[in-house]
Amino acid sequence: MKATEKIWRNGEFIAWDDAKIHVLSHVVSYGSSVFEGIRVYETTSGPAVFRLREHIRRMVDSAKIYRMDDFRFTQSELAEAMLELVRLNGLKSCYIRPIVMRGYGLMGVNGTKNPVDVYLACWEWGRYLGEEALAEGVDVCISSWTRIAPNTLPALAKAGANYMNSQLINMEAVANGYSEGIALDKSGYVSEGAGENIFVVRDGKIVTPPLGTSVLPGITRDAVLLLAADLGIPIVEQVVPRELLYIADEVFFTGTAAEISPIRSIDRIKIGSGRRGPITEKLQNEFFGIVNGTKPDRYGWLTPVGVAAPVLK
Numbered sequence: 357m358k359a360t361e362k363i364w365r366n367g368e369f370i371a372w373d374d375a376k377i378h379v380l381s382h383v384v385s386y387g388s389s390v391f392e393g394i395r396v397y398e399t400t401s402g403p404a405v406f407r408l409r410e411h412i413r414r415m416v417d418s419a420k421i422y423r424m425d426d427f428r429f430t431q432s433e434l435a436e437a438m439l440e441l442v443r444l445n446g447l448k449s450c451y452i453r454p455i456v457m458r459g460y461g462l463m464g465v466n467g468t469k470n471p472v473d474v475y476l477a478c479w480e481w482g483r484y485l486g487e488e489a490l491a492e493g494v495d496v497c498i499s500s501w502t503r504i505a506p507n508t509l510p511a512l513a514k515a516g517a518n519y520m521n522s523q524l525i526n527m528e529a530v531a532n533g534y535s536e537g538i539a540l541d542k543s544g545y546v547s548e549g550a551g552e553n554i555f556v557v558r559d560g561k562i563v564t565p566p567l568g569t570s571v572l573p574g575i576t577r578d579a580v581l582l583l584a585a586d587l588g589i590p591i592v593e594q595v596v597p598r599e600l601l602y603i604a605d606e607v608f609f610t611g612t613a614a615e616i617s618p619i620r621s622i623d624r625i626k627i628g629s630g631r632r633g634p635i636t637e638k639l640q641n642e643f644f645g646i647v648n649g650t651k652p653d654r655y656g657w658l659t660p661v662g663v664a665a666p667v668l669k
């Protein structure tokens with residue numbers, strides 16, 4: 357990771373190297389953090405944040421689920437701070453990582469008497485699954501690990517602790533020579549990748565697992581649901597049996613980091629033609645056209661970094 361100059365902490369900008377926490381901060385022992393991952397794209401008219409308001413809303417939702425939403429900043433202030441952070445660090449495109457965590461003070465599980473600290477950092481982040489992944493597709497496997505189950509760790513919250521499950525899924529996949537692992541939910545239905553939502557195409561129709569199957573409510577997922585519907589491609593949220601993946605014409609991942617990444621094999625079974633399929637490519641063209649500014653931003657997804665932040669709740 358290439359360091360940038362500034363990180364925002366609880367309302368002020370500090371040097372990258374000064375963004376340190378005490379080892380006995382609540383979050384270290386008990387995993388009490390929620391976070392976001394937001395991309396800033398270089399568009400034809402300057403850097404712009406992709407779906408800023410939706411990311412801030414999800415962060416506040418995640419914090420609320422964990423009773424951590426008593427921080428001092430409004431959504432508008434957080435939005436403005438993120439834009440200022442990107443401006444100060446002078447980046448044309450980057451990845452913003454907001455983190456809300458329970459900080460230092462008391463020990464013990466409860467944590468509600470510890471301060472809730474908010475950090476915003478950003479850095480340049482390239483292709484998540486490798487440069488060729490977007491065109492060629494990636495080789496993945498079904499994980500032997502089950503996705504976090506309902507009423508254990510809430511999947512609608514983007515919490516740091518959920519990523520212990522993601523780490524098990526991804527580490528196993530990489531150790532076995534795959535790029536990423538797909539987890540099944542507690543009932544054995546397809547849930548999502550360790551850090552991506554998943555979509556399946558068969559006979560011209562797209563299916564993605566519903567929110568009740570332990571998936572993160574992905575913001576790229578939501579973008580693809582909208583784009584497909586507008587392109588006239590039938591798309592539904594429906595429970596996906598594992599074997600539907602193997603007989604699909606196309607399968608792809610979505611995520612802020614992964615963007616729209618085709619999958620070319622699962623468990624060494626070739627998916628469709630074994631490379632990016634036509635529907636995946638169509639969605640990529642639409643998605644990248646909008647975020648690069650070569651197609652109109654018809655959904656209002658982009659917030660230019662150079663102007664004042666939108667007024668949010």
Ligand code: PPE
Nearest residue numbers: 393550551552553572574575576611612613
């Ligand atoms: N599921 C999981 C488990 C997940 O972590 C992500 C994002 C998604 C789905 C897609 O959500 P969205 O980004 O809103 O479309 N994963 C983030 C973390 C990546 C990391 O390694 O860190 C991301 O893509 O930013």
